[in-house]
Amino acid sequence: MTDSDNQQKWPALPATLSNIAVTKNSGKYESVSSNYFKVGHPRLVFMAENDEQVSHVVEYAGNVQRFVGHQIPFSVRSGGHGITNYSVNDGGIIIDLSQMNQVNILDEAKGLVKVQAGAVWGDVADKISKADLVLSSGDFGDTGVGGLATSGGLGLLVRKQGLTTDQILGATVITADGKKRNVNKEENSDLFWAIRGGGSQVGIVTEFIFQADKVEPAKSGQRVPIGLQKLSYNVFDLSHFLFAWHSWITTTTEDMSSLLMLTKNDSNSSIISVQATNIWCGEKTDSCEKYFTNALNIAKVEKQDESNLSYHTLV
Structure with a gap:
């Protein structure tokens, strides 16, 4: 046919x-x-x-x-x-759902943010940064809110905030019968449990209520300040490197998150290229500087870069 x-x-x-x-x-x-x-x-x-x-x-x-x-x-x-x-x-x-992309701050003092599922995280970061708020959400600004928020949400500030699903206080869900349902801990609590990790298997989430966190501005006035360190390592013994990296990150506070990207070296298959992105949430302190310095000792650093920027710019 x-x-x-x-x-x-x-x-x-x-x-x-x-x-x-x-x-x-x-x-x-x-x-x-x-x-x-x-x-x-x-x-x-x-x-x-x-x-x-x-x-x-x-x-x-x-x-x-x-x-x-x-x-x-x-x-x-x-x-x-x-x-x-x-x-x-x-x-x-x-x-x-990309046309359903509104981002609204419901209560700046309480950090309550309403976000439609078709918004992208870059727009969310732009909006809430102006109120000194932050939500840990993926690692690309054009990632959609709906898919990430219902499937886990391993974000740039994961050690500081946990998963994106942890920040959901309520949602609007269209279920298979076409009905619109409000879900939270008290109302339709079974659906509220299911959407936080169940993707679209139990319904289509069209809107979220998130609990955002407050981050104090830097002395310079920069909103939601972030300390960023990018390091490139060439690694021969990956197991040894990962143990060393783990020992380093567990000595830091939860203000520090670290993401690794591992790829085979094009010119030498025995070398693993490791790109580390270390992210400090808040204005850089002496502790942050110490952690960044210690990260240089995990393995031989081929390239390094440090900067101070806003969370919106990072996303």
Whole structure:
């Protein structure tokens, strides 16, 4: 059976969705049908703009499955970084949340922030930094909020703040029946537990309430100051290096986070190139300087760079 034959068996689009549907004949199709890791070939992409449209898409997907008599692929896409490739598919439906991207500070003193799932973390950092607030969130500014926040969220300040899921106080979820539900510790608590690590398996999260942390400005007035150290090591004995790095990071306070990227050396396969990104949350102190100095002794440093910047600039 051809792809066009299958297409004819799908029910007609309801009026509520026709204006947000992207088909293979649309000029937008290529830019919204794939993610960073996989080229997708969905039948339809819906560019949802509000919760009601998300509900209608979920209901339509259910109607399609009943109409054709079998399951069809259904994906949720926010920023398009997902390495699992769940955010794209072939022959099915993608609901794209990138138009739902508002970031609002509800209570600056309490650090309460409302973020729609289609926002990207760079925009979140820009908004909340102006209020001296910070949320640990991934390591790229164009990563989408929805996918990362529901799947864990190993961020640049992970030792200071924990996972992004740890900062979720509440959310709005569209479940498989198309209903909109508010979830938190008291209301729909089972869903609240499930979305913090369950991805989109139990529903589509369209909005989050996060608990952000306050970071005092630097004496220079810089908002959400960060001390950044980037080091490049060439390592022959990776096991020895990792033990040494672990011994170093465990001597630091939780204000210091450290991320490692390991790659094989192009010119010598016995050498592992290690890129270390060491991040100090807050204005640099004597302790930070000591930790940065000690990091130089983990292994032979081929290249190093230190800077002071804002969290927004870092993201």
